[in-house]
Amino acid sequence: MWTDRPWSAMAARARPATTAQPARTTRSHARPGTYLPSAHAESVSDCISCPGGSVCNGTGLSASSGLCAEGYYCAGGAVTETPASARCPSGSACPLGSDAPEACADGTYSPAIGRSSCLNCPAGFTCPPGASTPTSCLNGGYCPDSTGAECTDCPVGQYCDAPGLVAPAGQCEAGFFCPFGSRSARGETAAESTSPCPAGNYCPGGSPSVAPAVPSRHVCAGCGQYQRDPGLPAVSGRAVLPVWWSVHAHQRL
Numbered sequence: 259m260w261t262d263r264p265w266s267a268m269a270a271r272a273r274p275a276t277t278a279q280p281a282r283t284t285r286s287h288a289r290p291g292t293y294l295p296s297a298h299a300e301s302v303s304d305c306i307s308c309p310g311g312s313v314c315n316g317t318g319l320s321a322s323s324g325l326c327a328e329g330y331y332c333a334g335g336a337v338t339e340t341p342a343s344a345r346c347p348s349g350s351a352c353p354l355g356s357d358a359p360e361a362c363a364d365g366t367y368s369p370a371i372g373r374s375s376c377l378n379c380p381a382g383f384t385c386p387p388g389a390s391t392p393t394s395c396l397n398g399g400y401c402p403d404s405t406g407a408e409c410t411d412c413p414v415g416q417y418c419d420a421p422g423l424v425a426p427a428g429q430c431e432a433g434f435f436c437p438f439g440s441r442s443a444r445g446e447t448a449a450e451s452t453s454p455c456p457a458g459n460y461c462p463g464g465s466p467s468v469a470p471a472v473p474s475r476h477v478c479a480g481c482g483q484y485q486r487d488p489g490l491p492a493v494s495g496r497a498v499l500p501v502w503w504s505v506h507a508h509q510r511l
Contacts, residue, residue, distance in 0.1 A: 291335040293319040307335045310357025315339070325355035328374035332357060345372045348390035361388040364406035378404045382422040394422045398439040398447065411439040414466030419443070429464035436466065 288294040291314050292305040308314035312322035313336045326332035327339040331352045346352035349367070350359035353374050362368050362376035367389035369377070379385035379401075383392035386407035395401035399409035400423040412418035416426035417440040430436035431443040435453050440446060445453025455461035 288314075288318050290315060290317060290337040293321055295320055308332075308337075310334050311355040313337065313339050326352075326357070328352065328354050329372040330356070331359055346374070347371055348373075349388045351376045363387060365404040367392055379406070381405075381424040384409055397421055398441045399423070400425050412436070412441075414438055415464045417441065417443050417445070430461075430466075432463040432465075433461055434465070435461045436464075 288305045291308050293308065293314050294305050296304070308322050310333055311326050311331075313324045313326060313332060314322050315337050316323060324339060326336060326341075329346050329352055330340050331344050331346060332339070332341060333344070334357075346356070346359050346368075348369060348371055350361050351368055351373055352359055362385070364387050365379050365385055366376035367379055367385045368375075369390055379389070379392050381403045382395055382401050384395055384401055384405050384407060385392050395405070395409040397420060398418050399411050400418050401409045402424060412426050415430055415436055417428065417430060417436050419427050419442050428443065430440065430445060433455055434444040435455060436443075436445040437447060437453065439448065440453070441448075442452070447453070455465070
């Protein structure tokens with residue numbers, strides 16, 4: 259059948275319809291806190307969140323714009339170098355580019371918020387990990403500079419009779435012995451009020467332990483020495499023949 263319609267109209271009706279293409283995302287769509295490495299992407303979801311420790315403080319970024327400031331920490335997606343809600347807490351440090359606070363190490367402390375580094379524990383104090391305030395060293399011990407969670411026990415033969423010592427206070431008193439951690443010149447410890455030299459032994463000044471007056475059991479009294487009273491710094495004298503003494507040299511056999 260013949261038609262008088264123009265051929266062009268018929269051709270247009272026969273041509274398949276075209277589908278509109280979605281607009282592609284460009285770098286300008288990258289919001290603060292994100293960046294887009296590629297100049298074009300399929301959607302805004304292709305934008306990448308700023309990594310921890312970094313900052314993306316503008317739009318249309320192809321990479322992060324900088325690092326988190328000292329004294330602050332920046333989790334992913336940060337838009338400023340100094341986030342008000344992410345100042346470094348006391349007991350920790352946040353150097354440049356931190357993504358989270360770092361607890362102060364053993365022997366250091368941080369007394370305030372917003373610090374980039376921790377301080378060495380002062381002499382006379384202890385500082386466990388994460389300390390915000392140094393703690394005075396306890397009786398029976400001493401604390402040199404940068405002491406960690408535990409003070410150093412006073413060595414045998416010496417005593418530490420006050421808190422906050424940086425070195426032992428002195429030597430054990432004559433007539434007494436001082437074990438580890440002694441709190442007085444007479445050998446006071448957490449378990450004992452004093453540590454007098456027992457009968458059969460003698461304790462010169464600075465004694466770490468008792469020294470037996472007689473080295474072995476049933477030593478001939480004429481060849482040995484004896485100690486008849488407790489708490490003495492030296493042997494009492496020489497035994498008179500033919501008396502025999504026990505190993506503690508304070509009891510006749």
